[in-house]
Amino acid sequence: MIVVRVFVAGGTGVLGRRLIPQLVARGHQVTATTTNGTKLEVLGKLGAEGVVMDGLDAASVGEAVAAARPDAIVHQMTGLGGGEPDMKHFDRFFATTNRLRTEGTDHLLAAAEATGVSTFVAQSFGSFNGIRQGGWVKTEDDPLDPMTGTVLQPMIEAVNHLEDVVVKAGGAVLRYGAFYGPDAMDDQVELIRRRRFPLVGRGTGHSSWIHLDDAAYATVLAVEQHATGVFCIVDDEPAPAAAWLPHLAAAAGARPPLRVPGWLAKLMAGDLPGIMMLEGRGFSNAKAKRELGWEPRHPSWRQGFKEELA
Template sequence: MRVLVAGATGAMGRQLVPRLVEAGHEVHGMTRSETKQALLRGLGAVPVVADALDREQVARAVAQSRPEVVVHQLTAIGPMDLRHFDRAFAQTNRLRTEGTDHLLSAARDVGVRRFVAQSFFAGYDRVGGAVKTEDDPFGTEPPAGMEQTVGAIRHVEDSVLAASWAQGLVLRYGGFYGPHTSLGVDGEQTEAVRRRKFPVVGDGGGVWSFVHIADAAEATVAAVEGGAPGVYNVVDDEPASVATWLPVLAASLGARPPMRVPRLVGRLLAGETGTVMMTELRGASNARAKQELGWAPRRASWRDGFRELGAMARAESGTAA
């Protein structure tokens, strides 16, 4: 099939494009930057340059590519600022609202029959059980400071699922780790853990779901090629509380155990948004993706992935295990 990947040079795009090529698809990679065309060619894609926030440029890019499938991976995530979460995600929120609308409009004009879009697990309402399925309430009660970000995620989901002219699939990815992510060898979150600037807040009872970026890319290939329209949690097999996974991550990186701070102090350090994510977040079940997409993560647990991350970090620094 002819597949257009929007956001093809991001962390996901760099994993996804070569996998689609290897699976036999003709891949067109959309990027805003002229200078990244060589990167896309190296990944095996036909470069298409367009600013996702410019409706006419997107229309031309999609018309030029004439894809059967569009994969929406548009983000512009900069340095994480939990105290001002919506401000930090402002550009990404525009890509998830305006950019989504532009892509859907252009895709409809050329007869795209399948549209796969990125979402994020952290929007589940923080009530009831610790692990959520796709049928649980999502995005109706965002934490303070995340209203715009969760609203933008809901816009992606609602718009894609409402596209009656195409099969719309939404992938609620877990927290990414691995190459070119903030939890990679030299990533922002990794460095914060090494420097003990990523504390366990309160009881650390917030439940997170992770997925290695390569496993998420493989799930996305599966969604391009099959699966019924709808929402899928793309996460590993072990949702875990912050109090459980954060000390393991620190140990894997050879760092001292994370500090523990009361919830009140956490609010001062990370704001209300960060505190809620540390203490109230709900994880996600991957049962539907396994059954309907025929996918399973190669790193079944973040424990395996964090050990791999630690080993890579030691190899790069030249330190012994």
């Protein structure tokens, strides 16, 4: 294995904080970014050289990448700073992340081209957003659902932009499932404990999950193997909401979730809960296992939720 200089854009996010130590442990030199100068110390403790960068400012991105002189760029930038998600106005809640996946991706790719960086790995999303037709489990060959006319449409448009430009540039796109692990779903678990996260209808919609450490390991492999193309980074068990939500509640020591009809869920919280819990399509990890040689240490959310919330 050749030691490389890795530039992690978005080093203080929930995945960045798990990714940096894994890269460092394998001997790589890491420069990682934050938008907040007070978090530079956090990056230092993780083993990275920290730098303040605004992912939505082309000049800021260009200067940071040029100064780091990386061999590889990993795009983990999001605009999710914690707080309870606004399901009903998810398009507003996710607006900054959508910009980072469009404008931010373009800025990073331009900086990669300007500095001759050929290895580029970017965060995408593949949990319940597979095309809503046919079987419940999708692969990289299946399109994402456009979510036309819903609050999720801007998110899918941003993800599609990211995937298109990164693949065309010869990079790798990692469609991570729904994260769980340290700090990843504290708000969700709190809602479940307060019985404010009901099961919608029969809960037939499927989702895919991934532990943060498994997502980080797949990312390390993608960097080291100069991977190209799209990979679904999910555990072995895509599952309907009727299975994973009661299990998560039990693991959290909460009472079983309430059940509400689809029309009421839409009235109270908009499109998102119904789409996810009634119509969602999960993803298969077969390609990532086959081509990256990756195996999740947490093969199923069933054990993972219990371990994380014990």
